[in-house]
Amino acid sequence: MSSVLKITLILSLLLSAGSHAADTAPRKTLAPFASEQALSSYLQQLQARQEALQKERQKLQRATAQSMSAAPAPPAPILARAAPAPSAEAAESVTNVQTAGVDEGGIVKLHGKHLVMLRRGKLFTVQVGGNALQPVSSLDAFAPGSDPSGSWYDEMLIDGDTLVVIGYSYSRGGTEIGLFDINADGKLAYRATYHLRSNDYYSSRNYASRLVGSKLVFYSPLSLNLRRGDPFGGFPALRRWRPDAVPSDFKRIAPATRIYRTDEEPEPGFGLTLHTVTVCDLAQRDMRCEATAVMGPQGRVFYVSGESVFVWTTRRGSDSGVFRIPLDGSAPSALKVAGAPVDQFSFLESADGHLNVLLRAEGQGDAMWDGTRGRGDMALLRVPLTSFSDGRDSAPASSYKALPGGGYGLQNRYVGAYLLYGNPGNGGRRQADQAWPRQPLYAVRWADARSVQALSLPHGVERIEALGNDAVVIGAQGKDLHFSSIRLGAQAAIATRYIRADAAQGESRSHGFFYKPHTASDGVIGLPILGADERPGSSRPAASVLYLRNSGLTLTELGALAARHGPAPDDGCRASCVDWYGNARPLFLQGRVFALLGYEVVEGVLKEGQIREVRRISYAPIASAVR
Template identity: 90%
Template sequence: MSSALKITVILSLLLSAGCHAAGTAPRKTLAPFASEQALSSYLQQVQARQEALLLKQQKLQRATAQYMAAPPPAPPAAPMVAKAAPAASAEAAESVTNVQTAGVDEGGIVKLHGKHLVMLRRGKLFTVQVGGNALQPVASLDAFAPGSDPSGNWYDEMLIDGDTVVVIGYSYSRGGTEIGLFDIAADGKLAYRSTYHLRSNDYYSSRNYASRLIGSKLVFYSPLSLNLRRGDPFGGFPALRRWRPDAVPSDFKRIAPATRIYRTDDEPEPGTSLALHTVTVCDLAQRDMRCEATAVMGPQGRVFYVSGESVYVWTTRRGSDSGLFRIPLDGSAPSALKVAGAPVDQFSFLESADGHLNVLLRSEGQGDAMWDGTRGRGDMALLRVPLASFSDGRDSAPAGSYQPLPGGGGYGLQNRYVGAYLLYGNPGNPGRRKADQAWPRQPLYAVRWADGGSVQALSLPHGVERIEALGDDAVVIGAQGKDLYFSSIRLGAQAAVATRYIRADAVQGESRSHGFFYKPQAANEGVIGLPILGADERPGLNKSSASVLYLRNSGLQLMELGALAARPGQPPDDGCRASCVDWYGNARPLFLQGRVFALLGYELVEGALKEGQVREVRRISYAPVAR
């Protein structure tokens, strides 16, 4: 842990109540490389230093081996970077995605287009008509280019801009992020348009999403590890190509020239890989997609967060020294700060309207790639800095910008900003629950992020597995023994537990943020939806949740409305050819124009509120037939 997080601090005047930044523009920005030659020379210097260090290490190993009369150690195994593979109307404006930031849509598995729901599942797109009180499958189409080989590809996320459906996936066979564009008509019919490949490493995170949509701007974050020992280091730099059946590597065209690549004064850590943390912005307003990229150099560990105007990338190296980059979406130069510690995930960030960035930190962490977001640890702090304090990367966030917080950042930590509060807590024992198992009480910590006041520890009889907003208040969901608890939290001048609902013999069926949805209906009124399983069942990547549970929130009183359940039995044989594991889940609660749905694998179940209960009205299967 760094001294910046260990030290006991008194909040600086920057943190006092009523302090507002005069502006959010950084004092200085990072300087790009002046030319391709300047960039090449720098990479050669870095490579020379790394090779000198490697040679020194090899000599030391040989000397040690001779002294010990033992054979030299075997070379380290190559790091695993892939996912573990298995053997314009009011209707159109309605969102079905539980997003972190209003106006910033996130790639998901279900979206709404006019009178149709669009689903992405197991390598295919599907549309179902729901407008006009209908519930009818309409069309399906492969989520990959006709004639292409989809093996080794994962199609994970979907976004819709106007009449364009965007499918985002990762291709191990073609080496990068795959972007498929499809046309969708008013009648729900789908047509393939084009496919693009964006050079990148695997973007997968068990918590974050790779893509965002802001207006017609398609935004990607993608990491790129630099192999400086290859003949052409620029062969791994950000590039884009349009796919064609006879596509070759030379079709890739650089989209981040040297003059859009930046670094701070920090030198790469000896013996570790250097990464290009790349933000790509693509214009969907034109049928032929155009993209530009901005990249910053840093260590491999990363967490990124997208606000309405910028992408923030927090990079971590061994130990706790870190770098924080602010990359504007308008293509202007990034800025940076030297910082300490590591965020948990994207929910650790809040760019607040008072011109500050707020970040919950643990003293140790390696970012949120793959499952790393669950594994950080150590003491905790809240970093709060004015946006105007970002500069050319030479400055450090002052010690007074860190507020020490209680609670260890253990396995599976959950955190969320709701209104004026930052809430965080641990899930408790992550292992298999037992009927007679009593877990230690898990406090929910609540801190008003803007004023640096005291931290409240609210006693809960259950773990903290999910934190979600209920308007200006919150709900905390977690397990105790074999039961699933929902605790409503009132967030006024003080935070307080309001009421509690207990669903016996149940667990969450989805851990991703998109698995939950809250539909406000009036002030302090609304409906909660969450996929659940029986307590003896285990959530699985290819397993449909048994049901979606619905609760009514009335002034923070939580009352069960019932559940819409999946049909028992074996799922249909869909002849899956690609993306045959549900990495992003397959169950969602959906609320559309006063109607209630549950997406459960290949089933779409509609319910209706009758006599204070959700009761099934009808269901359809949109599953394809294996050929």
């Protein structure tokens, strides 16, 4: 199916009227290894094949070297390459999540009447309830007595009075999970730290952790080293940290009977990865975790719905596979597919029992900064969840709809009945005698994909977000930042545009944006921005948060809350001293408006159509106290 994205594909089946699939169970599931011995034997076979391949390569290299002086070297063999209605609690969420009911690890959360921030290796609480704005507590985000050097503390989640910090430790080699208690007064107390064996989870677009009810969910890739003396030493395992912790403290959490594979044999010479979904129960004080793993190639993008984790793996060219791993621990299922998604926003598990995925012909997954590097033809895949099976079946050609567009840095988002996508273009650059280049925003109804609209924008597509059932597209035109509201009715149409002169986005991650609806057609947008003298490399590298009112898709400026300029505080940072996940967020709480700006929380009030600052606090630690 490697060329399936390059041919004309027939339309997907239309949705039947009012259909909502009652049964989304796969027809078959993957089979696990029957025993530890069966798994060990399989790994030994793989190792033998790799060693034989290595010997053949060495033999070829020697023969090539010997013939260099006699004749030009023959062409090297061609090897396959790796393809580059909400509750009251949800209404007060401060995280711009992709899927309702699935919280995502972030740098700021809400616990009762307190904001909780994770920044530069420390946790902080600030009271906001009762019209207060007051720092309360701070604590290291790592275990007392542990060495945090070589560790990054990136994400935070809260379940009841349990606060979870997710990090990655290069020195200890895996995902670090810190558990803390938080009480009604905002006081923090350390409980325990666990280490989950994994490779680095970082993605410039995705988040490593999710919270579904009281289930803490991780996706972790684990590259298998078959040459090590104990191949099981790289398998999913968990240990509780103690000062004298040793590698033997790790205990397997994915036995052979929870490890699965398809009928696809690993590509010779290319890595084999255990794509692992770990579910931990936070309802117990002593965290218990179980893992399910599937074997596949290295490239991956993952998406978490309310019931499953979907992991898309990529091998030769556009030949791929997608795994559906249920959160309840039941057996995974799989489907052979083509192409590669851009990132997690390329997926939608729709209420009609289908998986919808925007694809490019080639991609490398979304690890690190790979999410921007896909290329080639585009298509929309739409398959019933019931078509997932034991991995032997392929999605039929009729499941793909060829789409126009592409380009570097593609952005995509499902909003209501539409899939919207576009790319930043060239950032609005032009020659002196040229008009501003226009960029297309593509809009397609994902349920039938009968036709694709191309809306012409005078700016790039750097961000796509929902405004209720409509959307806003944000991007640059030269030195200016544009906000275009998009009406999504029977047809998609550009409604209005707001332009912020001499500005750029201050945050590229999805959590940097927040929309607070007041009615179905009215609400407030918040987004961190950088002014002309606040860009990287300038003398004033600080962001402000811009607020816009949406009134029937007419966007008007309310004003901005800005960081106080001046030297950064000496916080005595010991770990995670770079804000990889950003440091600015718009916050809307109990009818109040805030901006998180580094170590400052600024409160504003809307008066006479303008946001005005009323107070601010700094929660920065004092370096002398830290040391």
